[in-house]
Amino acid sequence: SCTREVKKIVCASGSNSNPISVGVEPFRGKSGSVSFHGLTHQLVEENKLMSAPFQEEKGSLLWVLAPVALICSLIVPQFFFSNAIEAFFKDETLIEIVSSFSFEVMFYIGLGMFLLVTDHVQRPYLQFSAKRWGLITGLKGYLTSAFLSMGFKVIAPLIAVYVTWPVLGFPTLVAVAPFLAGCAAQFAFEMALEKRQSSCWPLVPIIFEVYRLYQLTRATQFIQHFLLLMKDSPRTPEMFERGGALIGMIGTFQALAVVCLWSLMTFLLRLFPSRPVAENY
Incomplete structure (x- = not known):
């Protein structure tokens, strides 16, 4: 009777082998292994290193x-x-x-x-791209926040230029052009690293968000220079309108700086593993 019970247990476990093997790889006996949507210990283990192991004594x-x-x-x-x-x-x-x-x-x-x-x-290094990293780390609502932040970074300067162009003219475009060019440059760098499957991809958004603060500081100083030139000008309606446009540009830059800080902080939160992503975040 004991032999029959053992056979039943073996058969029962064998019947469930197919569902386990579909979508989830075995862990080869690795204790403490956890699968996050197909990202298993075996999957990471099977990503071969791209060159020989690093030897500290032979480093440069x-x-x-x-x-x-x-x-x-x-x-x-x-x-x-x-x-x-x-x-x-x-x-x-x-x-x-x-x-x-x-x-x-x-x-x-x-x-x-x-x-x-x-x-x-x-x-x-292990081929660990940004997309794969998103499988094991996430913040609820992060993608929505990231899209809104990037949209604000692009749309807000364009709206500011459109509104203040009749009053300020070409200097408004000069002030925001480096910031907008930086957004396009970040996208280009991220696409290049994604194509190379480089592991240094997190450095790009971190460096660019910090650099944007420098760009906004330069833009603010450029606009403030025009305010200083108006200091001794006669108080005419045109001067008041011009001063309001300049102050509006400075306010836009300050709002963009806050959004850049928000983007940097939320990206750092997302960068480190927090929880398995089991639903849309």
């Missing part, structure tokens, strides 16, 4: 180039380009155009070098 100092490139892209334009541009050009708007273009190009070159070196020194 190549990683030093990454922070050096990024820091230089921020510091060099400030010390070497600013004075030269101001000495060569006299018009304030033209100075802002040339300096902003130079600073942005230098920053994106430095950021590209930073990401290339970071991607190189982080290999070998």
Whole structure:
């Protein structure tokens, strides 16, 4: 009778082997293994490293180039380009155009070098893309917040330019152009890293959100310069209208700064594993 009971148990367990194998891989006896929507210990284990294991004694100092490139892209334009541009050009708007273009190009070159070196020194790594990371970490409502934040970052400057253009003219576009270009550049960098399946993808939104605060600070200083020029101007309706438009632009930049801080904080919360995503978040 005991033999028959053992056979029944074996048959019962064998009959359930197919459902288990569909969509969920076995854990090969790994204790404490948990599956998050198909992301199992075996799935991660089977992602082969892209090169030989890293050996500490054979490492190099190549990683030093990454922070050096990024820091230089921020510091060099400030010390070497600013004075030269101001000495060569006299018009304030033209100075802002040339300096902003130079600073942005230098920053994106430095950021590209930073990401290339970071991607190189982080290999070998498990192929762990942003999409796969979303399987094991999430915040309820995060995607909605991210879409709304990015939409506000793009739409708010455009609306500000549209509203203040009749009063301020071309300087409004000069003030917001670097910020909007930064949004497009971030998307391009993220797509490039996604294509390479690089593990350094979280660095892009973090760096860009911090850099946007710098862009907004420059834009605010540019607009405040026009306010200072109006200080001794006669109090006419045109001056009041112009002053209101300038203050409105500054308020828009302050609101964008708050949204950028919100995006940075929520991304950091999402970056670290919180819970398995069992429903839409």
